[in-house]
Amino acid sequence: MGADTGPDPQRGPFDDDAYVLLRFPAAQPGEAGWPAMRAWALAGQAGFYDRRHDDEYLAKCAALFAADGRELTGLYEAAPSGPWGLGADVPVATFATLRKTLNAGHGRLVPAHLVTWVTVRTSHRRRGLLRRMMSADLARAKADGVPVAALTASEGAIYRRFGFGVATAERAVTVDAGPRFRLAVAAGGRVEMVEPAVLAELGPQLFDRVHRRTPGSVGRHERYRLAAAGQFARSDGGEDRELRAALHLGDDGRPDGYVTYAFLGWEAERPTVEVRDLVAATHSAYLGLWEFLGSLDLIERIVWKEAPADDPLPWALADPRVMSTTEARDMLWLRILDTEAALGARGWGSDGGLTLRVEDQLGLASGTFRLTVSGGTGAAERIESAPGGVPGAGADLVLDVADLSSLYCGGVGPATLAAAGRITEHRPGALREAEAMFALERPAHCLTHF
Numbered sequence: 001m002g003a004d005t006g007p008d009p010q011r012g013p014f015d016d017d018a019y020v021l022l023r024f025p026a027a028q029p030g031e032a033g034w035p036a037m038r039a040w041a042l043a044g045q046a047g048f049y050d051r052r053h054d055d056e057y058l059a060k061c062a063a064l065f066a067a068d069g070r071e072l073t074g075l076y077e078a079a080p081s082g083p084w085g086l087g088a089d090v091p092v093a094t095f096a097t098l099r100k101t102l103n104a105g106h107g108r109l110v111p112a113h114l115v116t117w118v119t120v121r122t123s124h125r126r127r128g129l130l131r132r133m134m135s136a137d138l139a140r141a142k143a144d145g146v147p148v149a150a151l152t153a154s155e156g157a158i159y160r161r162f163g164f165g166v167a168t169a170e171r172a173v174t175v176d177a178g179p180r181f182r183l184a185v186a187a188g189g190r191v192e193m194v195e196p197a198v199l200a201e202l203g204p205q206l207f208d209r210v211h212r213r214t215p216g217s218v219g220r221h222e223r224y225r226l227a228a229a230g231q232f233a234r235s236d237g238g239e240d241r242e243l244r245a246a247l248h249l250g251d252d253g254r255p256d257g258y259v260t261y262a263f264l265g266w267e268a269e270r271p272t273v274e275v276r277d278l279v280a281a282t283h284s285a286y287l288g289l290w291e292f293l294g295s296l297d298l299i300e301r302i303v304w305k306e307a308p309a310d311d312p313l314p315w316a317l318a319d320p321r322v323m324s325t326t327e328a329r330d331m332l333w334l335r336i337l338d339t340e341a342a343l344g345a346r347g348w349g350s351d352g353g354l355t356l357r358v359e360d361q362l363g364l365a366s367g368t369f370r371l372t373v374s375g376g377t378g379a380a381e382r383i384e385s386a387p388g389g390v391p392g393a394g395a396d397l398v399l400d401v402a403d404l405s406s407l408y409c410g411g412v413g414p415a416t417l418a419a420a421g422r423i424t425e426h427r428p429g430a431l432r433e434a435e436a437m438f439a440l441e442r443p444a445h446c447l448t449h450f
Ligand SMILES: CC(=O)SCCNC(=O)CCNC(=O)[C@H](O)C(C)(C)COP(=O)(O)OP(=O)(O)OC[C@H]1O[C@@H](n2cnc3c(N)ncnc32)[C@H](O)[C@@H]1OP(=O)(O)O
Pocket: 047, 048, 115, 116, 117, 118, 119, 120, 121, 124, 125, 126, 127, 128, 129, 130, 131, 132, 151, 152, 153, 154, 155, 157, 158, 161
């Protein structure tokens, strides 16, 4: 990788003979960094079995990456062996990061380091490349002063070892539309169909309202804006001609939510509409948009892959059995990088005091901390380790950083994690106090995949 291709080699944990690590921003065709960007994106797409996209598509991806300020990391063989292979310019491993905010309860938005596009080429897997990239990256993020890292995982067994815990869950749901669908309550407001292009500006404004009121929400990257506006089709990044959109208008006539959706074709066994995005800034908007979907003529079934784990819809339906869950899975994974900063930035359900012993294999967040919450604001202070050096002695609760991260946005409570054997209570009553303190104002949900 030469100077004419843009990125320069970085000093770091890969300064051995085998690999060179490069970090660089996305570049456009014609710019010095384009060949590196192009090769990086092709390597990443191969890792996820995506198609081999053309340069037009890759340039669109590059524009999105640049809009998000993504930093791309590529790991290159220093000396590829023999003439066969993808070449020295194609990384054997990819990793990307961007910074957004995380809603950590009661409207508190906390800076978050998002990790994505993690791939290691099959020929190089299980040699510790992910471990080395992840360890170095999380340490850099902490040094930058970011209190939490986040990712969405391709598989459930990879990331706990790096201190990530499941923070929110989501469900794929199927809802019978037509005569069986009826809300038992009045949704309020009304729904208007609109051209998706309206959402290029309005979509992010409505999402921002949702983001500020929903624990576990992560700020959205640029692709969401374009996808909602029908300007980035999943297949080729071009105009999305399948997409339709509707707005919910509150009683004051102003938009307070939107849904985008697509018809899955007459070949389907039952005429089905797939919800692509449903962003509701009020309860009325959520129910009103579902009422609209449930009344689409000719449609027998609505499917949505990103419904909240704790969904109000079945409680509002006259017959809750019109809705069924086809899959329930983890969604957002969080990793506290700095325990004092993270606990100090979070919203709290009730005042109190706890001593927490946090264990962390990577050593970033470990220690014993005295947490004091007063007036809904928390402060955590590192205290000396337990008398006699016995791990956990003197602490009310002992837990791994992955589990503290799971508690962070209220996606699960301490009692459940204790029942799962993930938290040890050393002072009777501490768990009950922790349950009240960690509780947030509404169920956690994250509408942002990244
Ligand atoms: C945030 C995201 O981007 S999620 C997407 C993740 N990427 C993918 O799923 C694409 C396909 N898979 C891959 O590219 C690779 O297999 C990766 C990235 C998952 C793993 O990369 P590798 O370099 O092989 O991982 P590495 O050798 O560093 O392993 C680190 C540890 O994770 C474990 N591990 C790695 N992959 C997996 C897995 N799929 N399931 C369970 N454990 C795993 C290893 O056993 C090792 O454990 P240990 O260090 O505790 O003994």
